[in-house]
Amino acid sequence: MTTKNPAPRSRPTLIRRNLQLAIVPAAAVVGGFLVGGVIILISSLANGALDFGLPFNAYGSLFQGAFGSLRGILFTIVSATPLILGGMAVGLGFKAGLFNIGAQGQFLMGALGAAAVGAYVAGAPAIVAIPAAILAGALFGASWGFIPGALKAWTGAHEVVTTIMLNFIAGALIGYLITGPLEAPGFSFSRTGALGNAELPTLFGTSIHLGVFIAFFLVPVVWWILWRSTLGFEIRTVGANPDAARYAGMHPALITILTMSLCGLLAGLAGAGQILGISHFMNASYGTSIGFDSISVALLGRAHPVGIMLAALLFGALRAGSGLMQIQAGIPVEIIDVIQAMVLLFLAADVMLRRFLRVRGPSIEPDELATVSKTYGSGTI
């Protein structure tokens, strides 16, 4: 069998250790952009001939769109906000040995809760309306995380399948509620009512809304929960070894349910922020890729809140800059998804990458991930 523990060495400094942790994700990002560039180069064939300037042109306008102006930078931060929360919703699950592919559905339910309650309390003073709407989003998201958690703990149904199914069910539920009971009168299409006082305030008229601050504030909070609280200790123990956790007197089933609910809560907050801070209403076909981007963010950020924040800023910048890239270089925004996938691919081939870069030190994958695959098909925890 393989042993994970390397021979004891002199303890590296904190900075060195973090650099060692970051080198593989950084290399994966570089690799992802390189492959993306090759794909852009190949797609220039569609215009007749290979255009070696096109990748530079495309990435140049991408960078300009994301960081070239104050507006661009703010847009990058706003785009990163839901990814920070969504990424933590997936990453927190990893720590407990759970793979939460359902951030998408939890995000949608959070958005639904915030839109519905926000429209309901639109007339109340902002000091009441805003917390009520945010709380509704968080609770709706948490309930959508509770279901797969409870199913896993009580019946052993693996969350990878149940959360995906719940994503589709959330979509159907939203379609029904917004064309039915929640439809606001007086609009030309089906949508929820105006938010009134429940709209999140923005900073000096920029696009930075209250949700941005909440997301960045929650980064240290989640870190504190994971590494400084009893709950976090139990979560990490269950993730590392459910059996050991049980022998130590913890309750893996309870922790599983609680963790999935917390994941849902974070994703729900992301949804609430998007609705209350940006779009201000929800229509029946409200769609987004944030739930799936969150998985990439969590993997790239090594399931660590700070890593997730950095990864979210990177992917936020990609989203923010992709519009200008499409206009200036004529590259469809979907290239962002391709780059993202390639980054993940390099991350997965971590062993190869490390051999190539001659890096030593801990592996890129959070160790708890081993539990994710191990519990597949093995019944109840």
Next chain:
Amino acid sequence: MDVVYSIPVIGVIFQFIGYVIDVTPGIAPIVVGLAAPIALGSLCGIMNERSGIVNIGIEGMMLSGAFAGFLAAGLFQQAFGGEGWGPLGITPALLVGVLAAVATAMVLSALHAWLSITVAADQIISGVIINVAALGLTGYLNRLLISPNPRLGAGTFSSFRLPGEVSDFPVVGWLLEMFVEQGPIAMSVILLVVMLQILLFRSRWGLRTRAVGEHPRAADTVGINVIRLRYRNVIVGGIFAGLAGAYLTLEGTGSFQNNMTAGRGFIALAAVIFGRWTPIGAWGAALLFAFSGAFGQAVRIRPPGEAYPDLGTIMSAIPSQVYGALPYIVTIVILAGVVGRSLAPAAVGRPYQKEGKTA
């Protein structure tokens, strides 16, 4: 019947059973068609999991297959044209499409095999990456290649039509209709299911595959090459995922939309579990899931009328979105009800390394 139907509360259940029996012959061919991609996906899952590999990436393999099949068939049709022959409407372009779909899914399977066997990466993560990559690449290429070309397409295979005298036969008629009035891919599903069932439980390859999935070290000590067998099974499993994708664009609809697999790859995984890792069982589960999907259509086309008074009231009160979400709901319910009691191959999800060889 009316007496049974008028029992309070329980009568509704009888009405439901009566209605299901009533509509089933009508929607049976639809059910078998809808079940085809799920069943094929679960055959891919069985090939993987029986040899000890979790494959979450079936969805992405299907989607890439669907895209590549559509694109290849469309481009071939544009370049060379060609007429369909036979009762199944087989054209050279469609055949090229099927081959392209299968080849694409096999390439992705090879990637999954490499990541989960050689690199020993987490198998669920590898599968998720394949899904993300497939969604991203097909979306990008769809925008780049298909959107500017709205007339691209090679049509679809056509369904076989039974002569009227045969389908008028009681029971046998509609059973035949159900399985034979299909396009070539859906029709071949039952053959593939039976073939894999026999191979898995009655052949040397099957015994070795199951051994590798249950106890790779024991299999290794009796001289089975675990790594090679796993590679081969995962890559061959890709054929089924590719066929499932080809069904979607070349037999089911004749067009490609982003994310058109809509979770079928994951429903297929649930079918594998519900079918206890046997091809026939998984196929039965696929039929059940497909039935729940077709049921919504049946209610829309033939609502329970006068004959089922209470049922009709209840069903028209249920919003259409519920019927749309029915396959997903049924999947969750079945997974929750069954998984604790069905045992996966023991080595599923665990990379294998020979003794004395440390990574």
